Amino acid sequence: MRKPLPPSRICKICGVEYKPTTPVHSCRACINELARIKNKEKMQERMESGEWIPYEEMRPEEMKGSKDEIAKKYRKLTNEILLMSREEYRDYLKRKLDEIMSNGPLWRYLTREGLGETLPKKDVVKEPKLSKRQKWIQKGDTRNLSWDELERMGFGLDEDK
Numbered sequence: 001m002r003k004p005l006p007p008s009r010i011c012k013i014c015g016v017e018y019k020p021t022t023p024v025h026s027c028r029a030c031i032n033e034l035a036r037i038k039n040k041e042k043m044q045e046r047m048e049s050g051e052w053i054p055y056e057e058m059r060p061e062e063m064k065g066s067k068d069e070i071a072k073k074y075r076k077l078t079n080e081i082l083l084m085s086r087e088e089y090r091d092y093l094k095r096k097l098d099e100i101m102s103n104g105p106l107w108r109y110l111t112r113e114g115l116g117e118t119l120p121k122k123d124v125v126k127e128p129k130l131s132k133r134q135k136w137i138q139k140g141d142t143r144n145l146s147w148d149e150l151e152r153m154g155f156g157l158d159e160d161k
Helices: 028-049 067-083 086-102 104-110 132-139 147-153
Strands: none
Touching: 086 104
């Protein structure tokens, strides 16, 4: 049998008195802060190893800001593109592509291995639902079968005579 928790404890990290809900000697705020620190360290390790690239750093300038700001920029951009001639548009696209290719993290993100591939689907073959009659037939019950069903099962052939 477990020992009941005391009515109050003092946090071993910050020294604040708190009401315990679990047998841990730290307050909820300190536990959450430690979890945030550990999570940040893990993410930093993943970034250094190249396993994870933060999306915010890779966003092009046109995509930075809130959704409303981005939508406003893109509306303005589409209106400008509509007014461009073919040569101006080709120069604009070439310039933008050069910017993307020169931005290392963004280019790695866009050309990463496995991008666009779908995971192989697990081929699960569902067996069709059988009626009561078919289940009885599978179990080997030959009562109340028609001659056609008996012949399909292999009964009533020449060797059975």
